[in-house]
Every structure is written in C-alpha cells, then in structure tokens.
Amino acid sequence: MQETAPYASKPGQSLGRLHGTGPSPTRSEFQRDRDRIIHSTAFRRLQNKTQVFLAHEGRHFRNRLTHTLEVSQIARSIARALRLDEDLAEAVALSHDLGHTPFGHAGERALHRAMEPHGGFDHNVQALRVVTMLENRYAEHDGLNLTWETLEGILKHNGPLVDRNGHPFGRYAEEGIPRGLDTIPVPADLRLDTFASLEAQVAAVADDIAYNAHDIDDALRAGLVSLGDFAGIEMAGPIVEEVEARFPAIDDKRKAHEVQRRMITRAVEDVISHSASAIAASGVASAEDVRRAGRTLVSFSPDLALSEKGLKAFLFARVYRHETVMVPVRESEAVVERLFAAYMSNADMPGRWGEAGRAASGPRRARIVADFIAGMTDPYALDEHQRLFDARPDFR
Template identity: 55%
Template sequence: MAAPRMVYACDPDRSRGRLADEPPAKSRSPFRRDCDRVIHSTAFRRLKYKTQVFVFHEGDHYRTRLTHSLEVAQIARALARRLGLDEDLTETLALAHDLGHPPFGHAGERALDSCLQALGGFDHNAQALRVVTSLEHRYPGFDGLNLTWESLEGIVKHNGPLTDRCGKPAGRYRDHGLPLGISEFDRTWDLELWSYASLEAQVAAISDDIAYDAHDIDDGLRAGLFTVDDLKVMPLISGMIADIAQRYPDLDDDRRGAELVRELISYLIEAVFSESRRRLEAARPKSVEDVRTHGSVLIAFPPEAEEAEEMIKIFLKERMYRHPRVMRVMDEAESILFDLFARYQRSPHDLPPEWLRRDGEGAESETERARRIGNFIAGMTDRFALTEHQRLFVSTPDLR
C-alpha cells in the first residue's frame, strides 16, 4: 500500500514550472507529463542499443541502458511509494538518468572525455541535461523536452551538490570545474547547484546502485565470468547462497543465481528504506526545501549494507569490468569513437545532413565544430557507431 504523500515530498502542484510556458495538461500532473516526455523521446529509445557492460550484439539477454533504466525505475518507484514521495517524478529521474551516456558504456565516455578535453571534457550528466534542454527536436514551441525545474534539478544533482554556497565547484568537480553544459544552462535557469536534490532524485540515484549491483552480477553469471560459488567471498552474498541452498537443495545454477539476485535486491531495498526512514525521523524536514538544505543525503544505505554494497562493487570491478574479455572489447570500442571523432573533424561533410552547418549561420569555430561532433557521437547507439565506422573506414573491430 502506498504511503500518504509526505510534507517533504515534491508536490507537482507547487512545481517551479518550465522554462517555456505551456498550458497545463488536462489529465496529468506536471511530473507525470515529464515522465511521459522522457519515455517518448528519441534519446530514450536509443538506449535499447547502448552498452551497459556487454555490447548489444554479444547476447540478447544482457542488460542494455534501456533495460537497466527500466529496472532502476521499478526499484525507485517501490522505494518512493513506501516513503510517501512523488512516484512520477521519481520515475522520470530513474528513466532519464542515463540519457546522456554515449555508445559503448564507460569506454565511450572515456573516449569522448579525451576528445573534448580542451573543452572541459565529457560528462554524461551534463549531456543528459543537454539532451532534455536542447538536443531533442520534437516540439514546435521549444527545443528539448521542456521539463519542470524539479526534473532538471534531479538530472543534474541526483548525486549531490555540484558547488558550495559561493559557487565554487565541489565533490567530483572540485579539481576540473563544472561541465560546460551544466554551467551554461545554470546561467539561464538557476538549478541551485549548491544544494542537495529532492528525495525523489536521491531515491533514483540509490536505485541505480541497487539495480546495477544486482543485475551486473546476473549478467556476469550469464557470461560465465564467474560462478555463484565465486561470490561466496562476500559475507552477505555467502549467507544468502547458504540460505538458498537450505531452502532449495537441488536448485540448478541458473535458478540459484536468479534467486540470489532477487534476494539481494530485496535486501538492499529494505536496508535503504529502514535507514532513510531513520534519517527522516531524525531530521524531521517540513518541506522539500528542508531536504535541499539539510546538509547531507537522507536516502542512504545503513553502514552494514553500505559496506556490503561496496564489496560487491569491488568484486565486479575485479572480476567483470576488468575481465580481459570485457577490457579487450572496450579498448576496441574506444578506438572506434576516437576514429569517428577525428574523421568528422577532418571531414565535417561526412556528418549526416541534419548535423551539417546550415547556410547563413556564419563561420564555425573549431570549438563549435568539436561540440557539435561530440553531441552527435554521444547520441549514437553501439550499432550506429559500428555502422558509421564501417562506412568511413576500411576495417572495423568486431567487438566480440
């Protein structure tokens, strides 16, 4: 049963609105409208052929960015419902959180970050903001999706504040500064980068962790990179495996792995719910503004679950993300994007017509061209990147 909406939840009737004025929808809240716009966007459909860990053609049953996003949304809505938050805003942020990812997962991000280093690098959160504020071209009155302030805030700040109160970059941006896409938009519409995001955004962020911890284990088992018994090096997982063996002594390895993934998701959801409720009862926020100015996250793992979750990340990094098979494919994927970026810089007319500079727009600087090429490549699917490379080059890696 859903909890009643709490005073610290985002209220769609009190939204700060949209950058471009629009009449309200007749039958949907502003946040439900945001969610529907994300689902119907071109960028969301492209996630179907974007790598999570394994390139799309390595198998039909591995996660893609699309299926991962759907799984994040399911977990996020479950938590939002129990905590009395706005489920539509939570779902919007869960579904939108990976819209800025380029092809080939983190390998693609590393490649674009290197190619765009002179322009501040590449950041997938900044790219997601760019997608929903300018790169989608579906509506007659504006570029982007014209999402509410609360959705844009959550896309940018779901991992915490980006600056201190004085505007000095903080956290992961302390050393290299804010991504250009975020700093430029913030001058147009202040997203209060110094504050924490809503609880709905915090729920979406931690649901991302839960989803990829559990489902990367599932995909790693399917790929044969490790076995269920290999996971026993982690005390939490070992206990779950022992409990499953006691309840189902004759279970085959496939079902044993699937049951483990279900148990892990349930455990992490319950852990987050319990810890978040404890923090909320201690903080007693009276509004979403109290949440933003609280000074720390309110949606979190308890210490024992945080330690177990960190052990899962370490295991996956060593046994999956850095597995020679995965590393070889990702190294080749990086080379594809390096090749494409250099080719488009040398020969911009190799870009599709809709990405060419239009007559009458004036001379284009190298900076503007590099940004345009970066936006084009970031929007590619794995499949389209491979097709483009095959079109432009004599030899293309197989990525298998």
C-alpha cells in the same frame, strides 16, 4: 494513491517549465515529464546502447534501456514506501542515462579524453543537453520542456556539484565543473550547491541497487564468475549460502535469479528503513528543507554501504576488468576516438549535424561532434566507422 509526505516534492508547487503549457486535466506536472521522456528519441536509443556487455556477446544481457526500466521500478517502490512523489522519482530514473554514449562507460571515457581541451564530457550534463536542447520533436520549442524539479534531478541526483563556497564538490573536486552548464536553457537556477529532492536521491540509490544485482546476473550468464566465487563477499555471499541451503536441487540459472531478487529486496528494505529514520531525524518539513539539509538523506545504512563497497570492488576486479570484457572495451574506446578525430578533421556528419558542423569551428564544433557521437547507438557508431574508415571492428 496515498497522500505524500510534507517533505515530498509537490507537482502543484513546481518552479515550472521554460515554455508555458496549459494545465492537464488528467496528469500532474511530473507525470507529464515522465511521459515526455518515455516518448523521446533519446529514450528509445537506450535499447541499443551498452550497459556492461556489448550486444554481440548475447541477447539476454542488459542494455541501457533494460537497466533504466529496472531502476525506475525500484525507484517507484522506494518512493512509495517513503511517501514521496512516485512520478518525479520515476521521471528522474527514466532520464538519468539519456546522456550516455554508445559502448557504455568505455565510450564516455574516450569522449571525455577527446573533449578535455574543450571542457570535457559529463553524462549528467549531456542528459540535460538532450532534454533541453537536442531533442527536436515539438513544434513550439527544442527539448522536452521538463519541469525544473526533473532537470534538477537529472543534474544533481548524485549530489551537489559545488559546496556552499562554490568549490567543486564530490567527484567534480578533481576535474572541476564541466563547462557549458551556463549555456543550457532552464526555467530557474539549478542551484549547484544544494542537494536535490528526495525523489532524485531515490533514483540515485535505485541505480546502485539495480546495477549491483544485474551485473552479478550478467556476469554469471557470461561465465566470468560462479555463485561459489561470492563466498566471503558480504553483500552477496550469505544470500548465496541461503539459496544453496534451501534449494540445493534447482539448476544454477534458478539459483542465480533467486540470489538476485533477494539482493534487490534486502537492499530496497535497507534503504527504506534507514532513509525513513534519517529523514525523521533531520527534521525536514518541506522539499526546500531537503535541499538545504547539507547531506544525502536517502541512502544505504552504514553497514550495507560498506558491504556494497566490497561487492563493487569484487565486480570491478573480476568482471569489469576481465579480459573478456576489456578486449571490446579497448576497441570501442578506439572507435569513439577515431570518430571524434575524423569529424573534427572535417569529415562530414549526416543531416542537421553536418549542417551545424560546417558552420562551426574550434570548441563549438567539438561540442557539436560530442553531441552527435553521444547520441549514437552502438550499431550506428559502427556503421559510421564503416563509412569513414571502410572497416568494422571485431570485438571478439
């Protein structure tokens, strides 16, 4: 393996774990994080959590697990090219969606609305709760006992939560910082006002690359759009034209795959080229310099970022808000809202959740209920709805 750059994260210089562990003779600290995440219950549950299309709509659409695996592959490729720590980039990529609810973003919106009186719901914060508190597999402690660098990446891969003056930053400027961060056990201050490592930034841009490409693929499979609809969409249209011109006789399924893989390749190459220049121009010489740089250093070039914004607008209008998608979205939001209301009204929760819920009330009970619902797979949420209301929603 190539030597990493001076500004890469160094597993031997990690700020450590909450609970001490002996050194491994075969794995770095970030490799151990990656392995712990892959073997977690929360990671396995991703296979039955919605990405965009619910499972009843077809077996070949992405779910949270397949999306996560695609993100991790792209993240490793970018990290390798930039001479970063591939294992940390992969660990952050593999864990970035562990806090997501059933039914994709619809479930998250519904749970956030239900939790607004109690501090709201944020999937990055929830992912931290999962890996530090809610996973309960180890004999000596709760959580996965990950390194500080992985925890930082989970929380801040999209950027700081506050600016240098402590004011909510970015997407948190409107709603404020989610409550409960101060109750999450971490080995050291996560420094909400600094940017995360380059490896975490790589995971964030890999997420964008993966879902742009696979949402096109899934939308084509669902028949919501055709390849011709991308004419004039800058990030995709020229690639569609190339493929149509070079392979006019192949079937649409092959054309779609060719478009998808070319989009991923060009986006990855753009990120590598632009980020390498940005890192060099910034003068950073260590991972700490990266955190203090005051800006994201791993990103699309300005031209591709503008094109990507146009593609997202197209997908939002033609796919994410298509009535075929919105019918199950509205019903799944209602499922989450009904479950939350029922559990808050003292409907019993199974197992350890019921025991914890019976001993709590008010905001404390609400957070237990949110933890329980957020951990559900789509099928389990529907089973609970059937148990509590003797009804199973029809998403068709």
